[in-house]
Amino acid sequence: MENGEQGACEPDGPFSASPENASPVTATSYPTSLELKNSEREKETSQDAVLSENVTNSTVTGSIIEDNKTLMWSVATFHEAIQCENLHLDLGHFPRKAVQQDYRMPDVITVRVQTDPDTFQDVAVKIERPTFRKPFLGGFKSRITGVEFHNAGSQTIPRKRPEKGTTLFCRETQTVFQKNKRQQTANPTSTQMTKVGLYVSSVTDKLITPGKYLTAEEYHKRRLEAVIVLQKYFRRWHARNLVQKLKEEKRLRLAWEAQEELRKKKEKEDKVRRERERRLNPKTKEDFELLYHALEWRSSGFLSTEYQWHNTWRQEEIERINATLTGAERKAALCGLLEEEAQLIASIGRHKLNADEENQHKAVLHFLSKCAQPKRWKAYDGKTTEMDTLYTLRARELLEIYRSVSMNDIPQDERVDVLLTLRRTVEEHACELTKEIVELIDREVDLMSREVKECNLEGLRKRICTLFLQYIKTPKFNPEVAKILKVPPDPLKCYKNVNFCRSCENYLPSTEFPVPANSRTIGRCHLCCKLDNEARQRESFLKYRLILENLRKSEADYHDDTKIVFLVQLQDLQYMIENIWGCQSALSACSDLCDLVMVRWDKQQEWSPWNTILLTKDEADAHIKLCNLQEAYEAAFIHRIKQKHIRAKKYFAQIPAMTSFLPRSNKQANAS
Secondary structure, X not given: XXXXXXXXXXXXXXXXXXXOOOOOOOOOOOOEHXXXXXXXXXXXXXXXXXXXXXXXXXXXXXOOOOOOOEHHHHOOOOOOOOOOOOOOXXXXXXXXXXXOOOOOOOOEXXXXXXXXXXXXXXXXXXXXXXXXXXXXXXXXXXXXXXXXXXXXXXOOOOOOOOOOOOOOOOHHHHOOOOOOOOOOOOOOOOOOOOEOOEOOOOOOOOOOOOOOOOOHHHHHHHHHHHHHHHHHHHHHHHHHHHHHHHHHHHHHHHHHHHHHHHHHHHHHHHHHHHHHHHHHOXXXXXXXXXXXXXXXXXXXXXXXXXXXXXXXXXXXXXXXXHHHOOHHHHHHHHHHHHHHHHHHHHHHHHHHHHHHHHHHHHHHHHHHHHHHOOEEEEOOOOOEEEEOOHHHHHHHHHHHHHHHHOOOOOOHHHHHHHHHHHHHHHOOOOOHHHHHHHHHHHHHHHHHHOOOOHHHHHHHHHHHHHHHHHHHOOOOOOHHHHHOOOOOOOHHHHHOOEEEOOOOOOEEEHHHOOOOOOOOOOOOOHHHHHHHHHHHHOOOOXXXXXXXXXXXXXXXXXXOOOOHHHHOOHHHHHHHHHHHOOOOOOOOOOOOHHHEEEEEOOOOOOOOOOOEEEEEHHHHHHHHOOOOHHHHOOHHHHHHHHHHHHHHHHHHOOXXXXXXXXXXXXXXXXXX
8 A cells, every 4th residue: 555545635635537537748848836836826817627527536646746846757657646736637738726526435336346258247345434543554665756655454453352360461571671781802912021132020920839739539539528527517407406396396295285284174173163063053954863863872973072972971871781780770770861862852852943943934035035036038148137027026025025024123113014014915805814814913003002012912923924924825916926836726736746655644746755766666755754764763864965966966067968876866875885885985995974975987988886986085086087097097906996886786786777777888888
């Protein structure tokens, strides 16, 4: 593409002329463009020249003519034409002023294409106009013609490369660092020697004498001795660092062991303190199990100081009575001992009544708080959304009223306000229950107006609380409670999953019966089993219950759909620990059940009585990290563990619920 294609005299207004109608220049003497312009200025007549039709059909390109150039310099050829503002060639006649017209290429042009030697086809070509100005991409200029040639560019906008997230350019690749270095050429030199007629001073001369010659063997020997010295110093430095490192590790190890010893001692003291506190102020079922367990003379040291003294005293008294007394005196002494035991049981019973009353009040408040909780759900972003409904607001209102009614030691005027609020609340529904509550409220207000002592009003207030609690538990008055009640509102649903207890002769739901893995029929309920344990065996299952809870939590973390651990009951776990594992760790023989846990023997398989091991907590953490049991333990230890697994498999094979898991476990063992 030549530079003249972009415009002749004016870039935005190209001059169009036909090369066929242009007259060739034949005169030997050509006027300059300056002379032509001056001649034009002398003429006064104006002539409006209109370009012919063939002139407007083709466009020729050229360059601007300077004032000092002649027309001969820009002779038009077949490939070049002259386009100049105010210049028109017409048979040697130069008009005063040329007509300039703006040419705009249409959007669609027709191009005739030769398809065959004698066939032509017209093709419509759509002109795509650039949306941006083409940049100058460089080029060159002809020395002969003076024409500038520009490098061509693509009309298509380059596609953007996708971002890779990394920086593909840096300062080092874009910045050029220049470095100037001087190069000194060698200068020729000469040496001046003493000769006849020339004296050269030797004051500054240096006399060099050859030293002792060093052979290759001596050289390598000196190097070897130097290397040995360096190795000695390096080995000394390395040994000193190694010793310092071992000392530091030993110091850290001893500090860690001392810290662990203090931690274990503190945990043991806290455990003893908690056990003592639980025995002095029993509140839960497990606390009373420990108290009844302390009364049994066969129990061991797991007691507080007070009950341990009674335990030791009872054993010594029985042995002394049997050894020294006989007949009626022996019976009288045993009766006295029995009466002492009865007094302890009565003391435990009084604690139990107080604890039951307190626990019942807490259970009622927990039940009502659960009814008053708003609806909660978790969104996709992890945030929890809460929403209150009419039913939850109603339950919350009833909860606040119940708390106010059940409070003691409040002023009389506040008590009257609470009773009036309660009366307005229950009067919304007319029934026998609400009428009775209103009558009791009027009675208490009347008695308080007569200044009756509060101790005489306790029974009336408890009756009001009981009836109001019954009002709250009615789904008609509190719809939210229907979702939490254990007894469904429909009586027909109560006949499903109901069993008969042969001990207390009551019909109870199936959830009230313990079902061991080896049982085939429904036995006694939880309450009867608890009463029989307190009266006869007096065993404490707290430690076994903690071991079972820890085992189920650890198995739930594997997420491998294990089932056997949830079928094993408390009695089954107690049999395994006492009869198979001997109530001690398989590694260290630790007999403290509070520090023992059960884990998988092979962690690749699910837990089962024939794939377990009893260890302490620290030993269990180290055992789980093992990858190869054959390399970690000796063959004798592995054989002893396998024998215990065989005993457990033989015992649990008699249980119908476990028989379905035995073939699958054998297949897993063979596959591994």
